[in-house]
Structure formats: structure tokens, C-alpha cells
Amino acid sequence: MVLGHRLRHLRQEAGLTLAALGKRIGRPASYLSQVENGRLEPRLGVLGELAGALDCTTADLLEPTPPTRRAELEIELDRHQRGPWPTTLELPLVRPGARTDDDVLEALVGLYQALPEIEVSRSGLESLEAGDRARMANIGLRSEMRERDNYFAEIEDLAAADLAAAGYGGEGPPTERDMEGLAGHHGFTVERVKGMPRTARSVTDTRRRIIYIPQRDDLSVRAARSVVLQTLGHFALAHAETTDFEGYLRQRIQSNYYAAAVLIPEEAAVGFLGSAKDDGDLSIEDLKER
Numbered sequence: 001m002v003l004g005h006r007l008r009h010l011r012q013e014a015g016l017t018l019a020a021l022g023k024r025i026g027r028p029a030s031y032l033s034q035v036e037n038g039r040l041e042p043r044l045g046v047l048g049e050l051a052g053a054l055d056c057t058t059a060d061l062l063e064p065t066p067p068t069r070r071a072e073l074e075i076e077l078d079r080h081q082r083g084p085w086p087t088t089l090e091l092p093l094v095r096p097g098a099r100t101d102d103d104v105l106e107a108l109v110g111l112y113q114a115l116p117e118i119e120v121s122r123s124g125l126e127s128l129e130a131g132d133r134a135r136m137a138n139i140g141l142r143s144e145m146r147e148r149d150n151y152f153a154e155i156e157d158l159a160a161a162d163l164a165a166a167g168y169g170g171e172g173p174p175t176e177r178d179m180e181g182l183a184g185h186h187g188f189t190v191e192r193v194k195g196m197p198r199t200a201r202s203v204t205d206t207r208r209r210i211i212y213i214p215q216r217d218d219l220s221v222r223a224a225r226s227v228v229l230q231t232l233g234h235f236a237l238a239h240a241e242t243t244d245f246e247g248y249l250r251q252r253i254q255s256n257y258y259a260a261a262v263l264i265p266e267e268a269a270v271g272f273l274g275s276a277k278d279d280g281d282l283s284i285e286d287l288k289e290r
Helices: 002-013 018-025 029-036 044-053 058-062 069-081 102-114 122-147 153-166 176-185 221-236 245-263 266-279 284-289
Strands: 189-193 203-205 210-214
Touching: 002 029, 002 058, 002 069, 018 029, 018 044, 044 058, 069 102, 122 245, 153 176, 153 245, 153 266, 176 189, 176 221, 210 221, 221 245
Parallel strands: 189 210
Antiparallel strands: 203 210
């Protein structure tokens, strides 16, 4: 490929057309065109004839350095287009011509250079793209949480209203009976069952409005409260089905916040924490027992 570019460069510097150079060495212009485009490798004898016709040495023709930046870009683009990416990304092959602007070649080569060196399948590329979307969603949601100071007033209000509707007395952490009352408030019942898949903490039958959770031997009362509340949070917050990662992550954050807001009611917690701060005796363990 470099040989072809060097031949074209030296020919043009000599002011010769393909036909004129071909006449000097007794070869047709079509033959020289294929050499310049990297489709034919000339024999050493032909290289000597070309060097003589162009008033240069054979070493000048075989020099591995591209003669110009333009030639370097065309060689680099050809190398990339022979790799796996055009097939993987279903990209059309670009054949640079005299009218192809240098800036276009710079852009194309730059885009190829930005791709990973390793070969990636279409599914692998989709996984990389999904990972990028997930990272961007995380960054956006973290920024939003910082702006809100990790506080969702509307979810705190909803949790307080739901607790009141379930008959929560306002003292201590909500009990399992409170959780059942809260589930009933949203039209659900909670049933413990045998044989739950180890990977599933709960299964919700939305038609029969039942939340299934493992037996007490497999899921403690404290853990069961969190599981039931996280599930109820989606319904209390009227979450719709989502297909994008950011929407899914946002719903998970909101449902987890709802569960925490029910387990640690804001009004009681703020009063306790304020007093504990004034006394210089603040412990999260004490809050758990309240």
C-alpha cells in the first residue's frame, strides 16, 4: 500500500500521467493504476524500470514511510476498513478519491481510532453501549440526589399518609401486622410460601393482588418488612413499566426510599434525632429500636 502511494507521489512530482509513465517502461496505464492502488505487487525488475523512469532509486520507491499526510490517512483508513469493525457495525466501505477532502479522511480515521482495539461482536458492542448508558444514568441520578440533599418530601408525605391509613400508632418501628395493614390499604395480601427461588425475595401476583415471600426460616421478620415495602413502593408510587435503565434505576431508588420512609417515619425520627444530637448521644442503633 505504501509502495503505491510513493509511486503516485513520485510520478506526480515528475509531472507524468499514468499513460506517459507506462509508455516509458512499456507497461499499460491500467497496470500502473493497479500498482498505485495496492492491487498489484510489481516484480523487482519492474521496480528498477520505474525508478529509472522517475529518476529515483528503487530504495526511494520501497521506503516504508508514506510520502504525504494524505497518503498516511488513506493507508490508515484502508487498514481500519480491513479490520472487523466495518462488518460488526455494518459500515459501508469508503474509497477515497481525488475529491475526498483531507478533513473527511482525518475525521474517519479519528473515529476508527476511537474504537476499541479488540474485536467486539454486535452483542458485545450492545453490552458496551448498555454499560455506558448505565454509567450516564448513575451520574445523572447521583447529581439529582445531591441537589435534593437525598430528600424526597413527596415520598415522606406519602409514607406518612399510608401509615396513618394502615393504623400505625406512631411509636416504634412498624410491625409485621402494620405491614399487612399497609398491604391491605393498597389492595394486597402477603403470604409466606415454601419453595421460593433463592434468587427471588418476593413474587407479586398482580391479578390476585398477592405478594408472596419466603417462610420465616428463610426470611426474617425484619427482612420481610423491607421486602414487602419495597414491593409496595412501586404500587404506592404508581410506577409504570419501564424499558430504559435510567427509568428502572429511578424507580428502584424511589421504592427503596419509600420502604425506608415507612420503616423510619419522618416525624418520630426527626424528633428523636434532634434530641439525641442535643444530648451528644447519637446512635443509629438506638434509632433502629425506636
